[in-house]
Amino acid sequence: MILEVKNLNTYYGNSHVLQDVSLYVHAGEVVALLGRNGVGKTTTLRSLMGLTPPKSGSIVFKDQEVLGRAPYEMAWLGLAYMPDDLRIFPDLTCEENLEIARRVSRHSGYWNKERIEELFPVLRERRKQKGANLSGGEKKMLSLGRALMANPEMILLDEPSEGLAPLVIRDLMSVIKEIRQKGLTILLADQNLKFCRRISYRGYILEKGQIVHQGQMEDIWQDEEVIKKYLAV
Ligand SMILES: Nc1ncnc2c1ncn2[C@@H]1O[C@H](COP(=O)(O)OP(=O)(O)OP(=O)(O)O)[C@@H](O)[C@H]1O
Ligand SMILES: [Mg+2]
Structure with missing residues (x-):
């Protein structure tokens, strides 16, 4: 358990x-x-x-x-948490949003930016886009990607x-x-x-x-x- x-x-x-x-x-x-x-x-x-x-x-x-x-x-x-309001940084790019999540994490492991972009190809395509300009679905993916970056x-x-x-x-x-x-x-x-x-x-x-x-x-x-x-x- x-x-x-x-x-x-x-x-x-x-x-x-x-x-x-x-x-x-x-x-x-x-x-x-x-x-x-x-x-x-x-x-x-x-x-x-x-x-x-x-x-x-x-x-x-x-x-x-x-x-x-x-x-x-x-x-x-x-333990990681993906909140219902997603908490994406609107002025940071997709890539920077992932990077910040990595920096605050104490754990490294399987999940890194490359693996997360493999999992969500759309995040690779939107890498240089500001958080504010992502669609609702892309924001969900990014928020989930951020949670994974902590390798929980x-x-x-x-x-x-x-x-x-x-x-x-x-x-x-x-x-x-x-x-x-x-x-x-x-x-x-x-x-x-x-x-x-x-x-x-x-x-x-x-x-x-x-x-x-x-x-x-x-x-x-x-x-x-x-x-x-x-x-x-
Ligand atoms: N910050 C808050 N201050 C006071 N009451 C709150 C607060 N957040 C939620 N509540 C109340 O607590 C109860 C449970 O809310 P909660 O958000 O946990 O429900 P939920 O099942 O997640 O609902 P939803 O489907 O809307 O997301 C509700 O009655 C809500 O009005
Ligand atoms: Mg709720």
């Missing part, structure tokens, strides 16, 4: 957002976090990364209790498929499968059930800050009641 989360409670001010969230991820797994708008998917990922520190609970990452660690410490331990062991992806055209989603699926084959563990929050089913084996469903269902994606996919109750919009 690379990640084991128990009874996580996270607040924004007085608002008790995550309520006793528990989940686990095995090394090498791709696990989906599902649920409608505002149920706490982003808050869960931010809690794990240390960006929104939980008030109580336990987060064991690679056999260490990490609750209360700062985001940079989590990064040093091998596990990566948290917030809404990777959101706003992407079907063809771009297909590219993204094959990229995620390839990343996984290189040994990376992935926890992704996404509302696109079909996308999650194609790339992940297990999933958790959040509702009002609580895990209300978990299981194999194939079972969730076939469970009309669960879909209607927690996922359909």
Whole structure:
């Protein structure tokens, strides 16, 4: 087990957002976090990364209790995060955006600029373009590329498929499968059930800050009641 989360409670001010969230991820797994708008998917990922520190609970990452660690410490331990707002530097080129991610990382390994441009040929084509001039899909790829530049062991992806055209989603699926084959563990929050089913084996469903269902994606996919109750919009 690379990640084991128990009874996580996270607040924004007085608002008790995550309520006793528990989940686990095995090394090498791709696990989906599902649920409608505002149920706490982003808050869960931010809690794990240390960006929104939980008030109580336990987060064991690679056999260490990490609750209360700062985001940079989590990064040093091998956790990376692709935020939903992507955080691309608009005035830096595509290439410079990748370079910055490399410089702040403590880990070297398989992923470098060349390998990332191989994985996302569009980033090679757009190498000299400013971040601000990239399309939505290109920004997603760049943001994922930046997360990989840290050579993490596990990566948290917030809404990777959101706003992407079907063809771009297909590219993204094959990229995620390839990343996984290189040994990376992935926890992704996404509302696109079909996308999650194609790339992940297990999933958790959040509702009002609580895990209300978990299981194999194939079972969730076939469970009309669960879909209607927690996922359909
Ligand atoms: N910075 C914040 N301050 C106060 N409340 C917040 C803040 N961010 C999120 N919330 C609230 O916390 C709850 C969970 O939000 P969160 O963003 O984690 O949900 P989500 O599942 O990621 O939703 P989405 O599908 O919109 O991305 C929501 O009720 C939201 O309004
Ligand atoms: Mg969110």
